[in-house]
Amino acid sequence: MVNRTVEDEKLETMRHSASHIMAEAVQSIFPGAKFAIGPAIENGFYYDFDLPRPLTPDDLPVIEAKMGEIIASNTPFIREEITREEARQLFAAQPYKLELINELPENEKLSVYRQGSFLDLCRGPHVKASGEVKAFKLINIAGAYWRGDEHQPMLQRIYGVAFDTREALEEHLARLEEAKNRDHRKLGRELEIFIFDDEVGPGLPLWLPNGGAMIEEIERLAKDVEFEHGYVRVKTPHLAKEDLFKHSGHLPYYAESMYPPMELEGVRYYIKPMNCPLHHKIFASKTRSYRDLPLRIAEYGTCYRYEKSGELLGLLRVRSMQMNDSHIYCSEKQFDQEFVGVISLYLEYFKIFGIKEYYMRLSTHHPNGLGKKYVNNPELWLKTEAMVRQAMNNHNVPYYEVADEAAFYGPKIDVQIKSAIGKEFTLATNQVDFAQAERCDLKFVNEKGEEERPLIIHRAPLGTHERFVGFLLEHYAGAFPVWLAPVQVTIIPVADRHLEYAGRLESDLRSRDIRVKIDARSERMNPKIRQAQLEKVPYMVVIGDKEVEAGTVSVRLRSGEQLPPQSSDAFIETVSRIIASRSQDLK
RNA sequence: GCCAGCGUAGCUCAGUGGUAGAGCAGCGGUUUCGUAAACCGCUGGUCAAGAGUUCGACUCUCUUCGCUGGCUCCA
Numbered sequence: 001m002v003n004r005t006v007e008d009e010k011l012e013t014m015r016h017s018a019s020h021i022m023a024e025a026v027q028s029i030f031p032g033a034k035f036a037i038g039p040a041i042e043n044g045f046y047y048d049f050d051l052p053r054p055l056t057p058d059d060l061p062v063i064e065a066k067m068g069e070i071i072a073s074n075t076p077f078i079r080e081e082i083t084r085e086e087a088r089q090l091f092a093a094q095p096y097k098l099e100l101i102n103e104l105p106e107n108e109k110l111s112v113y114r115q116g117s118f119l120d121l122c123r124g125p126h127v128k129a130s131g132e133v134k135a136f137k138l139i140n141i142a143g144a145y146w147r148g149d150e151h152q153p154m155l156q157r158i159y160g161v162a163f164d165t166r167e168a169l170e171e172h173l174a175r176l177e178e179a180k181n182r183d184h185r186k187l188g189r190e191l192e193i194f195i196f197d198d199e200v201g202p203g204l205p206l207w208l209p210n211g212g213a214m215i216e217e218i219e220r221l222a223k224d225v226e227f228e229h230g231y232v233r234v235k236t237p238h239l240a241k242e243d244l245f246k247h248s249g250h251l252p253y254y255a256e257s258m259y260p261p262m263e264l265e266g267v268r269y270y271i272k273p274m275n276c277p278l279h280h281k282i283f284a285s286k287t288r289s290y291r292d293l294p295l296r297i298a299e300y301g302t303c304y305r306y307e308k309s310g311e312l313l314g315l316l317r318v319r320s321m322q323m324n325d326s327h328i329y330c331s332e333k334q335f336d337q338e339f340v341g342v343i344s345l346y347l348e349y350f351k352i353f354g355i356k357e358y359y360m361r362l363s364t365h366h367p368n369g370l371g372k373k374y375v376n377n378p379e380l381w382l383k384t385e386a387m388v389r390q391a392m393n394n395h396n397v398p399y400y401e402v403a404d405e406a407a408f409y410g411p412k413i414d415v416q417i418k419s420a421i422g423k424e425f426t427l428a429t430n431q432v433d434f435a436q437a438e439r440c441d442l443k444f445v446n447e448k449g450e451e452e453r454p455l456i457i458h459r460a461p462l463g464t465h466e467r468f469v470g471f472l473l474e475h476y477a478g479a480f481p482v483w484l485a486p487v488q489v490t491i492i493p494v495a496d497r498h499l500e501y502a503g504r505l506e507s508d509l510r511s512r513d514i515r516v517k518i519d520a521r522s523e524r525m526n527p528k529i530r531q532a533q534l535e536k537v538p539y540m541v542v543i544g545d546k547e548v549e550a551g552t553v554s555v556r557l558r559s560g561e562q563l564p565p566q567s568s569d570a571f572i573e574t575v576s577r578i579i580a581s582r583s584q585d586l587k
Numbered sequence: 588g589c590c591a592g593c594g595u596a597g598c599u600c601a602g603u604g605g606u607a608g609a610g611c612a613g614c615g616g617u618u619u620c621g622u623a624a625a626c627c628g629c630u631g632g633u634c635a636a637g638a639g640u641u642c643g644a645c646u647c648u649c650u651u652c653g654c655u656g657g658c659u660c661c662a
Contacts, residue, residue, distance in 0.1 A: 054591065142657030143590025150659045154590055157657070189598080198635080198653055257661080274662095303662090308588050309653095311660055323662070405661095414662085426662055463662050495619040522619075530623035544621060556622055 011164060015040035017077060017127040018067075018136050018162045019047045024118035025066035026051070026158075029059075035120065036096040036146060036155050043172060044136070044161035048144055050096070055156050060138040063158070067136070074131030075116045079124060081109045087121060096146065097121050135169040136162035182420035184473035185314040191478050191486070191535065193469065194315060203312040203319030205466060210486030213515060214472075215322070215465045217484050219300055221352070221582070222324050222462055229345060231298040231326055236278035238302055242268040248277035249375060249439050253408040257305045275301035276433070276458060279327040280440045283454075288444035293454065294330035294338050300465075301325050315470030316425055324462035329442070329454040335432075339391045342430045342459045346415060349428075349461050352582055355475065358427065360397065361414045362388060363405030374408055375435040384432045385411045407458070409435040420474040427471055431458040479536045479558060481584045488575065489516040490532040494525050494544035502543045505553065505568050512576050529556065538586055539575065557586045 019038035022045070027033050030051050038047030082090070084101060087110045091097040100121060104110060113122045115130060127133065138160045146152035163169040180186065188194050193211040200206060207215060223233065242261060245251045250258065254273060261268040272278065279297045288295070302322050311317055330338045343360075350358070365374045365381045374381070388411050392399050399413060406412060412431035418424050433456040436442070443451045462468050472480065482488055489509055493502040502518050509516040519528040525542060532540045540556040546565075547554055553571050555563040574587065 057592070140656055141591060144658045145589075148659075150589070154658075156590070159657080196654090202653070305661085308660065310588065310590095310658085312654095317661070321662070325662095421656095429662060460662065467662055492622085493619095494621060497619080522617095524618085524620045524625065525622065526620085527624055528622095533623055540622080542622065546621080554621085560622085562622070 011162075012040045013125050014127055014133055014164065015045040015162045016125075017130070018133045018160060019045035020077070020113065020115060020118065020120055020122070020126065021067050021070050021130055021133060022063065022138070022158060022160060023047050023049075023120065024070055024116055025063045027118055028066060029062065034094055034096060037100075038120075043163075044139075044159065046157050046159045048146070048155040048157045050153070050155050055141045055158070057141065060141070060158070064138050067138075070116065071130050071133050073116070074129045076129045077126040078114045079126070080112050080114065082112060084108075084110060086110075087112070090119065091121060133162065134164050135166045136160050137169060137173070179420045179422070182474050182477050183314075184316070184420065184470040187473045187478040188315065188470070191473075193473065193486070201319070202309060203307060203317070205315055205318055205320070211469060213486040214469055214480070214484055218324075218462060218465065218468065221349075222298075222300065225345070225348065226296075226298050226326070229296070229341070230294075231296040234279065234282055234297050234299050236275060236282070236299060236301060237272075238304075239269045239271045240278060242270060244277045244281070245270050245272075247440050248280065248436055249409060250274065250277065253373065253375070257307065259304050259306050271304045272301070273303055273305045274458075275299055275303065275323065275325045276327055276436060276456075277440065279325075280436060280442055280456075283327075283329050283442055284440065288329070288454075290331060290444055290446045290452075293444060294328050294334050296326055296328045298326035313419075313423070315466045315473075316419055316423070318464075318466045321464035321466045323464045324460045324468070326459055328457040328459065329444075330457065331444075331446070331452065332455055335387060335455050335457075336391045336394065338457055339388065339430065339432070340395045340397070342457060342461065343392075343395070343397055343413065345459075346428055346430070346461045353472065353475070354584055355417075355427075358415050358417045360392075360399040361405070361416050361426075362392065362399050362401040363407075363412050363414055364401060364403050365406045365411065366404035369404060374406060377435065380434045381406075381411070384434050388413065388432055407431050407433070409433040412458075417471060419471070425467065425471070427463050427467065428461045429459065429463070430461075432456075433458055480538075481582065482538045482575065482586065483579045483582045485536070485538050486515065487517055487535065487537050488514050488579070489539045489541060490528075490535070490537045491516060491518045492525060492528045492532065492540055492542045493518065493520065494542065496522070498543045498545075498548055501548045505541065505543065508568060508572060509575070512572055514572070514575055514579065533558065539571075541571070559586060561586075563587065 016039065019040065023035055023038055026049055032052045034050035036048035038045065084106065087101045088098065091101060110121065111123060113120055113124060113126055138158055140159050142157045142159065143154045144157040145154055161169065161172055163172060191210060192208045194205045194207050196205055250273060258273045259271045261270050282297055283295060300322050304320050307317060307319055328338050364385050370376045370378060410432040412429055414426040415428040416424055417427045437453045437456055442454055444454055446452045491502045491506055493499050499520060506516050506518055519531065529540060536558060538558045542554045542556065550565065551567065552565040553568050554565055555571055578585065
């Protein structure tokens with residue numbers, strides 16, 4: 001995490017004050033408004049209101065104009081300290097404020113800030129006067145539950161951004177605009193990676209041939225790397241009987257996210273939301289000895305989860321997904337090494353993809369969720385959480401800790417990334433499971449001939465194909481390394497008479513498993529180059545009279561760089577080498 | 588799921604109550620061209636779906652579906 005500077009603090013204070021100014025503006029426009037909270041956030045601020053009518057985007061310029069007046073008047077912010085009782089009287093008509101007041105410690109002095117006609121319960125600090133807010137813009141309105149709880153009333157939130165100069169604000173707005181060009185939904189359509197179809201259903205992507213090529217490559221990578229790390233691969237069905245998911249604990253802990261069951265001949269079947277119960281069956285298919293452990297069972301398993309409609313987001317949040325899944329069954333003694341082995345596997349993958357901007361999060365349980373979202377075994381929660389902490393510390397892997405984010409069966413290390421539009425996602429995960437072995441009656445025979453429960457590590461370093469490709473689209477802005485690029489080489493014949501030579505080159509490349517296509521349109525060379533550039537194809541090979549005569553190829557890289565004339569064999573060797581090494585370079 | 592907004596051709600978008608438009612893409616033709624957009628022509632839409640108001644609805648109202656931005660939730 002970055003150290004906060006004096007400038008950061010000043011900016012945060014200014015943003016917080018901007019939210020108060022917005023609240024004052026809203027108060028003057030909507031006299032009956034009730035106020036909830038209005039903090040500073042990254043790049044700006046928001047305030048939650050309970051208003052007599054819903055806001056529309058047309059309201060924002062009106063509120064902005066009013067804020068402009070308040071800022072121009074340079075009204076001072078005045079801090080007052082009052083007792084809880086005084087606060088109750090001052091905010092008698094403000095139910096949300098009263099709720100907050102009642103939760104503050106009984107004897108503590110409360111502070112309020114007044115600017116103009118607006119008074120707010122607030123710890124502060126604030127700017128001296130409203131004129132210190134220099135550059136702001138209201139950017140959107142949203143619904144937000146009071147206290148972030150879906151059982152509480154929904155309030156109306158207005159988001160704004162604020163900076164200390166007009167230039168900084170403009171830059172920020174330009175960055176937001178730029179980010180839209182990196183959005184995987186836009187790139188995915190332009191590069192023909194995937195589509196959604198209304199008749200197929202929300203959250204159910206269709207992979208186009210270009211996307212298909214990519215997931216084949218990612219899967220090949222996983223198989224290569226995981227083979228080296230001692231994983232064995234299995235295949236399991238997409239659905240199973242209800243009893244299986246009862247034993248595993250998915251019913252009821254995970255039922256909300258599962259597609260409803262289908263019933264045939266009196267038996268209920270569920271489509272699997274995770275692969276674990278089926279892998280556990282494979283573990284349990286014979287008597288396991290301590291000599292079999294650790295057993296690492298891997299599968300690119302297809303799962304379906306009924307995510308709520310409003311939670312779907314392109315490929316980053318879908319309802320059908322293929323997971324880079326594996327379950328590692330090990331003894332408690334082996335845990336440390338296995339857990340960290342998975343972490344180093346992450347790092348190995350991330351190096352290949354040049355993934356640098358991520359952070360690891362230890363997600364732990366919260367006692368309030370025991371028996372609801374978490375299996376009810378407080379001692380084991382604490383024990384396994386400590387084991388994970390120790391494994392991470394022993395190997396000096398930096399992480400931060402967040403409560404109430406665990407899986408229902410145990411704590412986990414999640415790898416968090418940010419999407420182009422700033423949303424945070426878990427890209428990869430490494431989870432400890434102390435619950436399912438018991439529930440599914442998994443055991444092995446230890447050195448002493450006694451039965452023992454294995455610990456289970458659930459891990460998915462490459463997450464799901466859906467989220468991973470979505471992430472890669474944004475990460476590379478569509479310009480994939482050669483081994484991943486859906487089309488690796490586009491051959492561009494200058495005129496029809498060069499088609500034959502181009503065709504021979506095409507079959508030579510294809511015989512070396514290089515994904516190649518010829519642009520045989522009756523177009524000039526320029527538009528063909530342009531087309532290949534737009535498709536972000538790494539290599540463009542121009543074939544004209546010169547090449548045919550000399551028996552060479554003329555190679556243009558996606559970067560715009562032109563390679564010296566070379567034989568087609570030399571070119572094929574270069575491309576094959578780059579692909580085999582999964583390098584991010586083009587030459 | 589909740590709040591708000593949006594849905595017009597494959598894509599990007601005009602079109603405010605009087606018989607649906609552009610650019611790109613696609614198709615046909617001319618052109619055979621040297622490193623990011625040649626020229627001419629053509630095709631293409633139940634204006635998301637359904638109901639209502641109206642002499643008349645892409646346009647107004649309601650319902651449903653989908654998408655977008657948030658909230659909640661998550662690989």
